[in-house]
Amino acid sequence: MAAARLLKGFEVEMYTGRPDGQVVGCAAEAAAALADFVTEPDNRNLEYTTPPEPSYRHQLELLLEPRRRLRAWLAPRGLTLLPGSTLSLGDSHRFERSAPENPYHDTIEAAYGTRVVTASVHINLGIEAMQPLFAGLRLLRCEAALLLALSASSPFLDGESCGVHSQRWLQFPLTPPQVPLFTDHAHYIRWMEEQLAAGAMFNVRHLWTSVRPNGDDRPHDLNRVELRICDLIADPLELLAVTAFAELRLQRILRDPEPHDPLMCSRLGGAELAALADANDRAAARSSLESTLCHWRDGRPIEARRWLEQELTELAPLASELGLSTALSPLETLLEHGNQAMRWQKRHRRGESIAAIVASAAAELAEREEQLMAWLATDASHALR
Structure with a gap:
């Protein structure tokens, strides 16, 4: 079963800070001291990646091990890891550079300021053949709002409630502002070259959109689809569940493209689909699981939670066949009780302060990671294959 699964890997961005929830930047120092960590332009968050691996159990190990090392380095400094995808307790009015001498960071700060100072997780799923890759890209682009609805974790900024579920996605500078639904690899290459020639992108990495092709030599050498829309999913099992959902959507289109490729079976044209997808992303950023989206098949309105429930029901036989039912199971709880x-927001409406919420969530995350590392040492963990 595992051989049929896609390779997958993660790019995880996280804030560092005090146990009371206040962000404290130390990315440059941490990256210099620890292997496999890299800085972001702002010093208050840092990133680690996991190597390609089809097994969900092995990916759980790969997600936890760098955090274990990082926490051991942070602890003597009185620091910890903070959940959430925005600067919940501030200060978003200033940029705290991790590498003041880096000219690319100069450009980022000048162009965008602290709109880019967010934390997220990028999910990479391996597909090497170009026609299936772009079909999968189109499907995930049209359903990216569902993944944001599951992962939203940024309702606060600068100590205030934003009234939305993903402040990160609403503030992040999508670049270029309009991206087409690519018909094939040649279309993607041509469009990328046009954007670079026009100065709409700084380089090939500067395609900041919900989902994009990825590979070692973009735009020519591609081998995976990269989901960039998700807020930080701090709980590793919830992250793996969202990944399993995305993989199952890709597995379905790989097996039977015609009924699942938006360009082949939607009543809408390519330009309409791209606009619909972007509008859905914004709606999901505002209200996540409670948002009203427009289905890519025919434009009809549907609540995000209901759309997800329908998809999970339809995907259940394939999940069982591929041994992904256990990996997928946390989504049931997430749909019932809501995303982070x-x-x-529910706690805040009950009168709990944002500082108290973030501080308790940071402590709960550390405890959760300890529980998962202990669980990996038991035979029961092999249920996650």
Whole structure:
């Protein structure tokens, strides 16, 4: 079963800070001291990646091990890891450079300021053949709002409630502002070259959109689809569940493209689909699971939670066949009780301060990681294959 699964890997961005929830930047120092960590332009968050691996159990190990090392380095400094995808307790009015001498960071700060100072997780799923890759890209682009609805974790900024579920996605500078639904690899290459020639992108990495092709030599050498829309999913099992959902959507289109490729079976044209997808992304950023989206098949309105429930029901046989039912199971609880942003907002409406919410969530995350590392040492963990 595992051989049929896609390779997958993660790029995880996280804030560092005090146990009371206040962000404290130390990315440059941490990256210099620890292997496999890299800085972001702002010093308050840093990133680590996991190597390609089809097994969900092995990816859980790969997600936890760098955090274990990082926490051991942070602890003597009185620091910890903070959940959430925006500067919940501030200060978003200043940029705290991790590498003041880096000219690319000069450009980023001048162009965007602290709109880019966010934390997220990028999910990479391996597909090497170009026609299936772009078909999968189109499907995930049209359903990216569902993934944001599951992952939203940024309802606060600068100590205030933003009234939305993903402040990160609403503030992040999507670049270029309009991206087409690519018909094939040649279309993607041509469009990328046009954007670079026009100065709409600084380099080939500067395609900041919900989902994009990825590879060692973009735009020519591609081998994976990269989901960039998700807020930080701090709980590793919830992250793996969202990944399993995305993989199952890709597995379905790989097996039977015609009924699942938006360009082949939607009543809408390519330009309409791209506009619909972007509008859905914004709606999901505002209300996540409670948002009203427009289905890519025919434009009809549907609540995000209901759309997800329908898809999970239809995907259940394939999940069982591929041994992904266990990996997928946390989504049931997430749909019932809400994503992290919804849970945090509920606590805030009950009168709990944002500082208290973030501080308790940071402590809960550390405890959760300890529980998962202990679980990996048991035979029961092999249920996650």
